[in-house]
Amino acid sequence: MNLSILNLAVKSFRFRKFSVGLTILSLAISIMLFLSVDTIRVQAKDNFVNTVSGIDLIVGSRSGSVQLLLYSIFHIGNATNNVSWESYEKITKHPRIHWSIPISLGDSHKGFRVVGTNQDFFQHYQYKKNNKLLFDTGTEFSNLFDAVAGSNVAKKLNYSINDEITLAHGIGNVSLTSHDNLPFKISGILHPTGSPIDDSIVIDLKSLEAIHIGWEHGISNKTNFSAKDIELEDIALQTQSITAFLVKLKSKHDVFNIQRAINDYRKEPLLAILPSVALLELWKVVGIIEKILLLISGFVIITALFSMLAIILTNLNSRRRELAVLRSVGASPLDISLLMIIETELLIVFSMILGIVLLYLSIILLSPILYSSYGIAMVLTPLSTFQWMLLVCILIAGLLISLIPAFNAYRNTLQDGLTIRS
Amino acid sequence: MDKPKQCIQISQLVFRWPGSHNDLLSIPKLTIEQGAKIFIHGASGSGKSTLLNLLTGVLTPTQGSISILDQSISHTKKAQLDSFRANHFGIIFQQFNLIPYLTVMENIMLPLSFSKHRLSKAQEYKSDIHHQAMEILESLGLDEHNISNRNITELSTGQQQRIAAARALIGAPEIIIADEPTSALDADAKHGFIDLLFNEVKKTNSTLIFASHDHTLATMFDRTLPMDNLTSAHSS
Ligand SMILES: Nc1ncnc2c1ncn2[C@@H]1O[C@H](COP(=O)(O)OP(=O)(O)OP(=O)(O)O)[C@@H](O)[C@H]1O
Ligand SMILES: [Mg+2]
Numbered sequence: 001m002n003l004s005i006l007n008l009a010v011k012s013f014r015f016r017k018f019s020v021g022l023t024i025l026s027l028a029i030s031i032m033l034f035l036s037v038d039t040i041r042v043q044a045k046d047n048f049v050n051t052v053s054g055i056d057l058i059v060g061s062r063s064g065s066v067q068l069l070l071y072s073i074f075h076i077g078n079a080t081n082n083v084s085w086e087s088y089e090k091i092t093k094h095p096r097i098h099w100s101i102p103i104s105l106g107d108s109h110k111g112f113r114v115v116g117t118n119q120d121f122f123q124h125y126q127y128k129k130n131n132k133l134l135f136d137t138g139t140e141f142s143n144l145f146d147a148v149a150g151s152n153v154a155k156k157l158n159y160s161i162n163d164e165i166t167l168a169h170g171i172g173n174v175s176l177t178s179h180d181n182l183p184f185k186i187s188g189i190l191h192p193t194g195s196p197i198d199d200s201i202v203i204d205l206k207s208l209e210a211i212h213i214g215w216e217h218g219i220s221n222k223t224n225f226s227a228k229d230i231e232l233e234d235i236a237l238q239t240q241s242i243t244a245f246l247v248k249l250k251s252k253h254d255v256f257n258i259q260r261a262i263n264d265y266r267k268e269p270l271l272a273i274l275p276s277v278a279l280l281e282l283w284k285v286v287g288i289i290e291k292i293l294l295l296i297s298g299f300v301i302i303t304a305l306f307s308m309l310a311i312i313l314t315n316l317n318s319r320r321r322e323l324a325v326l327r328s329v330g331a332s333p334l335d336i337s338l339l340m341i342i343e344t345e346l347l348i349v350f351s352m353i354l355g356i357v358l359l360y361l362s363i364i365l366l367s368p369i370l371y372s373s374y375g376i377a378m379v380l381t382p383l384s385t386f387q388w389m390l391l392v393c394i395l396i397a398g399l400l401i402s403l404i405p406a407f408n409a410y411r412n413t414l415q416d417g418l419t420i421r422s
Numbered sequence: 423m424d425k426p427k428q429c430i431q432i433s434q435l436v437f438r439w440p441g442s443h444n445d446l447l448s449i450p451k452l453t454i455e456q457g458a459k460i461f462i463h464g465a466s467g468s469g470k471s472t473l474l475n476l477l478t479g480v481l482t483p484t485q486g487s488i489s490i491l492d493q494s495i496s497h498t499k500k501a502q503l504d505s506f507r508a509n510h511f512g513i514i515f516q517q518f519n520l521i522p523y524l525t526v527m528e529n530i531m532l533p534l535s536f537s538k539h540r541l542s543k544a545q546e547y548k549s550d551i552h553h554q555a556m557e558i559l560e561s562l563g564l565d566e567h568n569i570s571n572r573n574i575t576e577l578s579t580g581q582q583q584r585i586a587a588a589r590a591l592i593g594a595p596e597i598i599i600a601d602e603p604t605s606a607l608d609a610d611a612k613h614g615f616i617d618l619l620f621n622e623v624k625k626t627n628s629t630l631i632f633a634s635h636d637h638t639l640a641t642m643f644d645r646t647l648p649m650d651n652l653t654s655a656h657s658s
Contacts, residue, residue, distance in 0.1 A: 004536070015522060016523075322522070325515070325518070325520070326521070326532075328515065329508070330507060330536030330540075332501060332504035334501070335536070419471050
């Protein structure tokens with residue numbers, strides 16, 4: 001019995017292709033909108049929270065934890081103070097510390113940040129759930145004036161291996177004070193990471209020290225140094241201070257002890273933060289927008305459901321005759337109600353399927369744009385539990401909504417009996 | 423299968439629409455034998471459709487009782503009445519009998535998907551029910567090959583009414599109810615349609631209840647029930 005009702009519903013859809021198609025399309029688009037807002041939201045959060053992974057602590061001079069996170073990882077803003085190399089060495093000698101990555105910021109190249117670090121960076125730095133840095137071409141720096149370019153830098157500035165670049169003192173596109181007496185040679189180009197590394201140029205800490213010879217007071221007091229001079233004069237290139245450092249512990253259990261120890265470090269006011277905690281904290285600030293977007297797309301779905309109801313009810317009036325005929329061949333009022341429920345649910349199921357297809361299409365089409373303009377790497381993932389729950393909610397809402405035409409149809413067939421009203 | 427001799431028995435029936443001040447129908451006693459061809463005649467608004475709705479159990483009598491095939495339908499639950507109707511009634515309307523989104527064949531087969539009883543009865547008669555449907559169409563004067571692949575909306579009213587008749591006849595229900603099935607047809611087509619309907623009804627010994635305001639048709643039937651005699655105004 002139900003099978004034949006389902007059959008009827010499908011055939012009546014085929015008969016009313018155009019209006020049914022439009023109804024499905026509008027509901028599908030609203031479902032797609034909601035799902036894609038949610039997908040982008042989740043993946044953006046994922047991208048964000050995993051900007052840096054595989055480390056236990058970020059250490060910098062004492063400031064706010066969000067500020068430390070912003071300048072050390074996202075290269076936004078500046079550190080107010082540095083961490084002395086002495087402290088860095090002393091702290092990282094701690095037996096519970098597995099490895100560490102020093103980071104020194106402050107210079108730039110055509111608007112891109114320069115990150116001074118050492119070989120440990122390439123060995124240990126991880127992004128997006130334990131992905132190691134990979135080279136698209138070339139290798140890490142081996143000579144004093146080697147530089148590694150992030151993928152975006154290379155792409156935007158059209159750099160390839162062995163290109164020469166000069167760094168600027170300070171941050172910004174137009175810099176009056178530059179280090180153009182000491183050009184660097186690109187030794188490698190990194191694979192895209194979807195993290196701020198893509199927009200960075202990575203050089204050796206020693207090189208950073210070298211180009212700052214004579215810059216102790218922020219302005220150059222010696223001119224026309226060349227790479228040769230430095231090598232010839234054999235100036236000791238000892239790093240004096242760094243901006244921050246990343247720490248990996250031997251055991252996660254020590255994280256709070258070490259954090260406290262660093263925060264209580266006597267010789268220098270330092271701050272150690274847990275990156276995951278700080279990232280989540282920062283996301284909460286950013287994340288209000290995503291909640292608003294989600295809410296709006298939720299309302300879009302509700303609107304689409306209501307307009308679907310309006311269309312069904314309008315159709316119902318012109319279908320009174322059809323329903324009386326069905327009744328005359330043996331369909332009970334309940335069968336006819338069931339027909340309405342099945343038709344509504346079919347509309348919703350078709351809309352959902354189309355909505356999901358549109359979602360994946362939009363991810364495929366949008367992800368290059370999202371990636372290139374926001375660094376958000378979208379991946380095709382199966383629907384999340386939340387998204388399935390939403391779909392189930394829409395199904396249930398559809399069921400409740402379909403009770404209205406079902407009740408109307410039931411009442412009409414009882415009232416009309418076998419009489420056909422025109 | 424034993425056919426009951428009496429098909430329809432009505433006693434002390436009174437029907438009044440809720441909110442109305444007068445009884446619309448008042449039938450002290452009425453018996454219709456199985457296989458009879460009954461013409462219900464009355465002007466528009468006289469209550470023909472109402473009576474048919476009472477017979478099919480769609481409406482419940484205000485007073486009195488109706489028995490169909492020895493079952494008292496005034497004491498049967500609504501849901502059971504629905505399946506009772508599907509099993510034992512074939513119904514033809516004045517017009518717009520066909521579901522536009524179904525094919526001619528699907529329209530004819532419709533009662534069989536709502537009534538197992540009629541399906542098995544049809545299969546008993548001939549296991550290939552498609553063939554059977556085509557046979558009925560043919561005996562109703564339709565070239566089934568020409569018809570079955572045509573769009574319902576392209577068919578003439580006469581063709582549509584004959585398809586509706588085929589649908590009412592398939593599975594040989596005991597009672598065929600026809601509510602002004604010919605009023606949209608011209609005079610020749612009217613008589614042709616009724617003749618064909620009679621032929622088919624005879625084959626299965628079905629009772630035919632045919633309502634119309636057109637008194638010229640009365641002579642074709644076994645018996646005429648004028649609505650004037652069945653309304654309360656007359657009997658009171
Ligand atoms: N659902 C209803 N509620 C109240 N009164 C009704 C209803 N349906 C019909 N009536 C009334 O019952 C009376 C009989 O109507 P009915 O439809 O049975 O007449 P009919 O003989 O079939 O007429 P027609 O030849 O025009 O089809 C009419 O006066 C009509 O107004
Ligand atoms: Mg009528």
